Amino acid sequence: MASIKDIGKRIYDLKNPREKRRYFVFLLRSLVHRKELRELVEFFQQDELRKEIFRRQAFPIEQVTRAFFYNKSTFEERVKLAREHYEILQQRLQPEAFVSLGDVDYKGYEIYQHDFEDRHLSVFSKFGVGQRKEGLLSIIMELDGEPLYQIIFWLAKDKAGDDAVWIGAMQGPNMEKAKDVVKKMTKWCHGYRTKNLILYMLQAMMRAMGIKKIYAVSNYGYYANNHVRSDRKLKTNFGDFWLEAGGRETEDKRFYELPLVEKRKTMEEVPTRKRAVYRRRFAFLDEVDAEIEAAVKKILK
Numbered sequence: 001m002a003s004i005k006d007i008g009k010r011i012y013d014l015k016n017p018r019e020k021r022r023y024f025v026f027l028l029r030s031l032v033h034r035k036e037l038r039e040l041v042e043f044f045q046q047d048e049l050r051k052e053i054f055r056r057q058a059f060p061i062e063q064v065t066r067a068f069f070y071n072k073s074t075f076e077e078r079v080k081l082a083r084e085h086y087e088i089l090q091q092r093l094q095p096e097a098f099v100s101l102g103d104v105d106y107k108g109y110e111i112y113q114h115d116f117e118d119r120h121l122s123v124f125s126k127f128g129v130g131q132r133k134e135g136l137l138s139i140i141m142e143l144d145g146e147p148l149y150q151i152i153f154w155l156a157k158d159k160a161g162d163d164a165v166w167i168g169a170m171q172g173p174n175m176e177k178a179k180d181v182v183k184k185m186t187k188w189c190h191g192y193r194t195k196n197l198i199l200y201m202l203q204a205m206m207r208a209m210g211i212k213k214i215y216a217v218s219n220y221g222y223y224a225n226n227h228v229r230s231d232r233k234l235k236t237n238f239g240d241f242w243l244e245a246g247g248r249e250t251e252d253k254r255f256y257e258l259p260l261v262e263k264r265k266t267m268e269e270v271p272t273r274k275r276a277v278y279r280r281r282f283a284f285l286d287e288v289d290a291e292i293e294a295a296v297k298k299i300l301k
Helices: 004-011 017-032 034-043 048-056 059-063 075-092 095-100 178-188 194-209 238-244 272-297
Strands: 109-116 119-126 137-143 146-157 163-171 213-217 255-258
Touching: 004 017, 004 034, 004 059, 017 034, 034 059, 034 075, 048 075, 048 095, 059 075, 075 146, 109 178, 109 194, 109 272, 119 194, 137 194, 146 178, 146 194, 163 194, 178 194, 194 213, 194 272, 213 238, 238 255
Parallel strands: 163 213
Antiparallel strands: 109 119, 119 137, 137 146, 146 163, 213 255
8 A cells, every 4th residue: 555655655746845834744644644544545445446546546545635625624524535535436337437537637527519600619627626625526517628617526425325516616717808797698698607607517418327415615715815916805696696596505514505406497487578588598408407317317226
């Protein structure tokens, strides 16, 4: 079994002074939590599939030693989270898909694609190194290979013991003329906002996988403060969006619970002049749902 030093050398670029400093901090934290960290390493050695994931990347070992995922997470909670994420995926996915979705070099498994104007829209799931502060898997929406939206999450048990997905963060576009692109996409989706669409896609993917609950990190629960401006005003108000999406606050103020199925207005609730638009929107969302379900079923056991 690899030593913690060797694992750290795989994670950090020791030629980079900042990375080298992080490496030594990693070693110190590993000493403090030697037993728990060794048990997590052993977890990845228990069968050939987990061994293969660990051979390709060892980032979960780093993630549990840092204050990632959500505010005031403990070392023990992060270890439990990492184990449960891979256990839930392994129970549901075919071996090749399970290993691929744990590989940071994997290009991603496409769950939806469509032509949008003269560009190609692709939505896929993967584990990205750059998103490891907020989760262990992402759904990424790209236009011609350029990131538009992404939602970052992990899988773990909730207090009731149900398999759940936990949204660690959602990131919007950082591309040229982003506002124009989002405006055009909203029109293409019949008035349905792009950030709602990527959440809808996560809900569809989780339903297809048989996941029972969805939770999302609140403003208070966000692990860092980079969503807060220097004047203490929010750059992104997670709470408002989760409530708009039908979420509710939980006893733990770090999390909201979201619906697994988005609530839709009935035609009687929609003004007559808007009913045609809503019908087209719902038909579009049903098509998205069906395509994602079909894609996910291909990699399920």
